[in-house]
Amino acid sequence: MPHFSLRQAVTFFVLFAAIFESSLASILAVDYGSDWIKASLMKPGVPFDVLLNKDSKRKIQSSVAWKKDERLFGSDAANIASRFPEDSFSSLKYLQGAPFNSDIVTYFTSISTAQIAETDRKTVALKQSDGTEWSTEELTAMQLSYIKKLAEELAGEPVNEVIVTVPPYFSQLERDSITDAIEIAGLRTLALVNDGTAVAVNYAMTRTFSSTPEYHVIYDAGASSTRATVVSFAAAEDPKTKASYTQINVLGVGHDRNTGGTELDLRLRDILIDSFMSKHRRDIRKDKRGMAKLWKEAGRVKAILSANSDATSTVESVAFDVDFKTKVTRSEFENACKDLHSRFAKPIYDALANAELSLPNISSVILTGGNSRTPMVQAAVKAAVGDDRIALNVNADESAVLGAALYGASLSRQFKTKDIRVTDVLIHDIQASYLASNPGTRTIHTAVLPAGSKHGARKTLTFKRKEDFSVVLNYPNEVMSGFPREILEAKIVGIPEAIDNLTERGAIDPVIKATVVLSESGFVSVGDAIAYGEIKDDSITGKLKGLFGGGGDQVPLETDVDEAAPKDEKMEKDKKDKAKKPLGKDQSTIPLEIEIVYNSQGPLSLVAKRAARERLRALDNMEMSKQLREEAHNTLEGYLYKLRDLLNDGPETPFTKCSQPSERQTLSNKLSETIEWLHDEGDTADTLQLWEKRSVLENLEKPIVHRYKEIESFPQALNNSQKWNWSTRLFLSQARENITADAIAGVPSKWTSQELDALEKALKEHESWLHDGVERQKKTKMNEDPAIDTQEMQQRAKTLEQHLQRLVRRKVPKFKKTPAKSGDASGSSSTEPTEAPGDRQPGHDEL
Numbered sequence: 001m002p003h004f005s006l007r008q009a010v011t012f013f014v015l016f017a018a019i020f021e022s023s024l025a026s027i028l029a030v031d032y033g034s035d036w037i038k039a040s041l042m043k044p045g046v047p048f049d050v051l052l053n054k055d056s057k058r059k060i061q062s063s064v065a066w067k068k069d070e071r072l073f074g075s076d077a078a079n080i081a082s083r084f085p086e087d088s089f090s091s092l093k094y095l096q097g098a099p100f101n102s103d104i105v106t107y108f109t110s111i112s113t114a115q116i117a118e119t120d121r122k123t124v125a126l127k128q129s130d131g132t133e134w135s136t137e138e139l140t141a142m143q144l145s146y147i148k149k150l151a152e153e154l155a156g157e158p159v160n161e162v163i164v165t166v167p168p169y170f171s172q173l174e175r176d177s178i179t180d181a182i183e184i185a186g187l188r189t190l191a192l193v194n195d196g197t198a199v200a201v202n203y204a205m206t207r208t209f210s211s212t213p214e215y216h217v218i219y220d221a222g223a224s225s226t227r228a229t230v231v232s233f234a235a236a237e238d239p240k241t242k243a244s245y246t247q248i249n250v251l252g253v254g255h256d257r258n259t260g261g262t263e264l265d266l267r268l269r270d271i272l273i274d275s276f277m278s279k280h281r282r283d284i285r286k287d288k289r290g291m292a293k294l295w296k297e298a299g300r301v302k303a304i305l306s307a308n309s310d311a312t313s314t315v316e317s318v319a320f321d322v323d324f325k326t327k328v329t330r331s332e333f334e335n336a337c338k339d340l341h342s343r344f345a346k347p348i349y350d351a352l353a354n355a356e357l358s359l360p361n362i363s364s365v366i367l368t369g370g371n372s373r374t375p376m377v378q379a380a381v382k383a384a385v386g387d388d389r390i391a392l393n394v395n396a397d398e399s400a401v402l403g404a405a406l407y408g409a410s411l412s413r414q415f416k417t418k419d420i421r422v423t424d425v426l427i428h429d430i431q432a433s434y435l436a437s438n439p440g441t442r443t444i445h446t447a448v449l450p451a452g453s454k455h456g457a458r459k460t461l462t463f464k465r466k467e468d469f470s471v472v473l474n475y476p477n478e479v480m481s482g483f484p485r486e487i488l489e490a491k492i493v494g495i496p497e498a499i500d501n502l503t504e505r506g507a508i509d510p511v512i513k514a515t516v517v518l519s520e521s522g523f524v525s526v527g528d529a530i531a532y533g534e535i536k537d538d539s540i541t542g543k544l545k546g547l548f549g550g551g552g553d554q555v556p557l558e559t560d561v562d563e564a565a566p567k568d569e570k571m572e573k574d575k576k577d578k579a580k581k582p583l584g585k586d587q588s589t590i591p592l593e594i595e596i597v598y599n600s601q602g603p604l605s606l607v608a609k610r611a612a613r614e615r616l617r618a619l620d621n622m623e624m625s626k627q628l629r630e631e632a633h634n635t636l637e638g639y640l641y642k643l644r645d646l647l648n649d650g651p652e653t654p655f656t657k658c659s660q661p662s663e664r665q666t667l668s669n670k671l672s673e674t675i676e677w678l679h680d681e682g683d684t685a686d687t688l689q690l691w692e693k694r695s696v697l698e699n700l701e702k703p704i705v706h707r708y709k710e711i712e713s714f715p716q717a718l719n720n721s722q723k724w725n726w727s728t729r730l731f732l733s734q735a736r737e738n739i740t741a742d743a744i745a746g747v748p749s750k751w752t753s754q755e756l757d758a759l760e761k762a763l764k765e766h767e768s769w770l771h772d773g774v775e776r777q778k779k780t781k782m783n784e785d786p787a788i789d790t791q792e793m794q795q796r797a798k799t800l801e802q803h804l805q806r807l808v809r810r811k812v813p814k815f816k817k818t819p820a821k822s823g824d825a826s827g828s829s830s831t832e833p834t835e836a837p838g839d840r841q842p843g844h845d846e847l
């Protein structure tokens with residue numbers, strides 16, 4: 001196929017250009033989990049590691065909450081659920097992209113004490129106790145923005161690019177939801193990466209592989225789901241550069257969206273509920289605080305049961321003023337989860353089946369994800385794959401985020417990392433649907449991107465159409481109960497004009513070609529559409545062109561015209577590379593416009609995203625000004641106490657000694673007035689007023705403070721002045737002796753007598769100023785303003801010092817050697833560079 005080599009050439013060019021593009025920006029990687037968020041920053045010069053939160057924790061609880069009007073994140077937010085059950089929001093990942101009426105939302109309400117509401121897009125918002133509603137995307141954006149700030153503190157610069165992990169099964173709606181949140185947070189999506197794939201990158205980073213592929217299963221047991229990814233690792237060689245790299249191919253994925261750590265928490269919480277109800281005969285499910293406490297307790301008990309055969313659960317005042325205490329055994333817990341046992345291992349089998357491999361082909365099953373530590377889960381996996389295949393050789397919590405960061409780094413090409421290339425796959429079938437041209441009522445469905453299609457794939461569909469029409473991309477199978485099947489409708493417009501144009505120019509049977517693309521981040525869309533027809537050129541030049549192959553054989557996307565079967569195009573890494581340029585020049589190709597329409601739920605509109613961003617920004621600003629106000633309030637309060645103490649500390653303090661009774665009286669009056677004001681109006685006063693009140697008092701205090709500061713620094717300043725006074729005198733007497741001696745010996749001197757006179761004059765002025773000041777200061781009382789300013793003393797001493805140093809540093813002047821003179825010790829200095837002109841009157845001129 002001729003277009004392959006061209007495309008490769010273009011790809012190569014694009015890659016080449018990217019290598020030299022060096023905008024050394026930081027990249028943030030986020031592993032956004034239902035329970036925990038892990039983040040990592042890639043920045044040249046910053047050690048590559050997991051980002052710490054303000055408590056130096058390596059993982060951050062995936063929660064956002066309000067305590068009255070204070071917004072909290074991380075464990076602060078999660079912990080407050082027992083006090084403010086309707087204002088603490090966790091497990092938001094379940095809600096990403098979820099239609100309000102879907103089963104997953106019902107599930108969410110069974111684990112959360114938060115109130116849900118329906119947005120105008122028919123997705124989910126969460127409702128604070130004061131009625132404020134926040135969409136899932138806005139809350140997620142708040143968390144991402146919080147992470148962004150942590151990263152920026154570490155980076156010391158703005159961080160704008162982010163790569164976020166998603167489960168491989170995330171449908172387009174869910175991927176849209178997270179990218180919308182990223183944008184609302186003021187970040188740019190570098191990529192979304194499937195979490196199993198990120199772990200594979202992390203795994204490959206420190207290992208070497210042979211050219212024979214090695215197969216592993218990444219078994220990721222998370223909070224919200226369990227998934228298995230079959231991956232091959234192999235060494236490969238770049239055909240162009242001959243450099244070796246590691247190729248990672250995702251071959252198959254299996255998943256269970258309802259089997260995860262959260263489900264175990266739920267089962268355990270239900271044990272606690274049953275126990276409470278049988279003991280206390282009250283329905284704790286009606287008490288939100290009680291339910292929030294039990295939810296937290298379930299997590300704690302689960303952790304204890306991971307290492308012990310039983311656990312005692314104690315919750316003080318859980319609900320109805322009851323102190324709850326019960327014992328849970330591991331076997332009781334495991335019994336309640338019996339049905340899950342087989343489900344834990346199933347994703348592995350599914351992944352293998354999708355990869356068309358079997359267990360013996362697998363070198364190891366790499367366990368990762370927080371829930372992989374649960375004995376029940378490990379036992380299920382061991383039973384399924386055998387003890388010897390289990391590998392615990394990646395960090396269960398951090399491998400995904402670190403892998404994502406490395407993957408992001410390789411995409412941005414700013415970092416020298418091991419060359420790892422990844423091919424990921426789509427796991428849901430995607431079909432294209434459109435009305436048949438004739439009779440135009442029958443809908444044709446084409447499996448355009450079946451499950452297993454590679455990320456980056458492009459498929460071209462060819463249509464015989466004369467009128468505008470639409471291609472709808474949709475899931476033939478339900479991806480989640482209650483989720484819409486339709487992804488988007490691509491309206492291809494301008495067809496009649498284009499066909500007319502081609503026909504008029506002699507094209508025979510022109511067709512429409514539409515390209516369906518699967519991006520590296522797993523999004524599908526209709527990338528471009530063209531009208532195409534081969535033109536028979538009857539002119540002489542046309543015939544000649546035809547003869548020499550220069551005519552109508554411009555790179556067609558497809559050679560055969562077949563309405564139903566999509567054709568694979570070569571996988572493309574770069575969006576820019578669409579061979580647009582050669583097509584643009586091609587007279588027989590006319591690009592068509594595509595309008596993307598979302599008939600069911602789509603991504604947030606630009607307007608909605610902007611509005612959400614403004615809302616979050618307003619909240620940030622409000623919090624910021626509140627914080628500043630609080631600071632101003634506290635500073636003023638602290639200052640008032642300090643002043644009060646100063647005024648009350650008795651006659652022996654420097655403050656009293658250096659102030660006059662009238663000054664203290666004024667200050668005291670103003671102080672009482674301000675204390676009263678702070679008491680009455682301090683809570684409503686704004687930041688500026690608070691600063692002003694302090695400033696008034698400070699101005700009254702300032703002269704007093706100045707006095708004792710001056711008294712304190714006076715001896716030192718005087719000593720310093722005297723030191724230079726003394727040094728200058730000493731220098732002058734020596735220097736005068738020396739120039740006299742020089743004159744007698746007939747050798748040049750370093751200084752002229754005028755220079756020494758000038759120095760002496762400066763010294764005398766200094767001395768007389770100092771003397772005068774010191775005398776006046778002696779007569780000044782402590783509570784009067786000082787007669788001489790120590791700062792000026794320092795300044796004048798400095799001036800004198802500089803004058804002196806200039807002369808001291810003077811080198812012996814050049815002495816023009818006359819051949820007759822011998823025994824001239826300084827003769828060798830004749831080659832030394834002279835000083836800058838003007839700095840001295842050279843002595844040798846006098847010779």
Ligand SMILES: *[C@@H]1O[C@H](CO)[C@@H](O)[C@H](O)[C@H]1NC(C)=O
Pocket residue numbers: 357358360361
């Ligand atoms: C997988 O294992 C089977 C049986 O051991 C073998 O026939 C097959 O070639 C293996 N497949 C690969 C891709 O290694």
Ligand SMILES: *[C@@H]1O[C@H](CO)[C@@H](O)[C@H](O)[C@H]1NC(C)=O
Pocket residue numbers: 500501502504505590
């Ligand atoms: C066809 O389109 C080209 C540009 O797209 C234009 O230059 C040309 O005039 C058109 N021809 C006809 C017959 O409309």
Ligand SMILES: *[C@@H]1O[C@H](CO)[C@@H](O)[C@H](O)[C@H]1NC(C)=O
Pocket residue numbers: 715716719
């Ligand atoms: C002045 O400085 C010298 C050394 O720089 C020190 O020995 C002397 O005690 C100082 N005198 C006063 C009054 O500070």
Ligand SMILES: *[C@@H]1O[C@H](CO)[C@@H](O)[C@H](O)[C@H]1NC(C)=O
Pocket residue numbers: 731734735738
């Ligand atoms: C004066 O000359 C003597 C002897 O050469 C020397 O030690 C001294 O440093 C000179 N004094 C100055 C101020 O240069």
Ligand SMILES: *[C@@H]1O[C@H](CO)[C@@H](O)[C@H](O)[C@H]1NC(C)=O
Pocket residue numbers: 722725726729767768770771
């Ligand atoms: C400056 O130093 C000289 C010599 O040590 C001394 O006589 C004079 O009193 C000093 N002047 C002052 C103002 O300290």
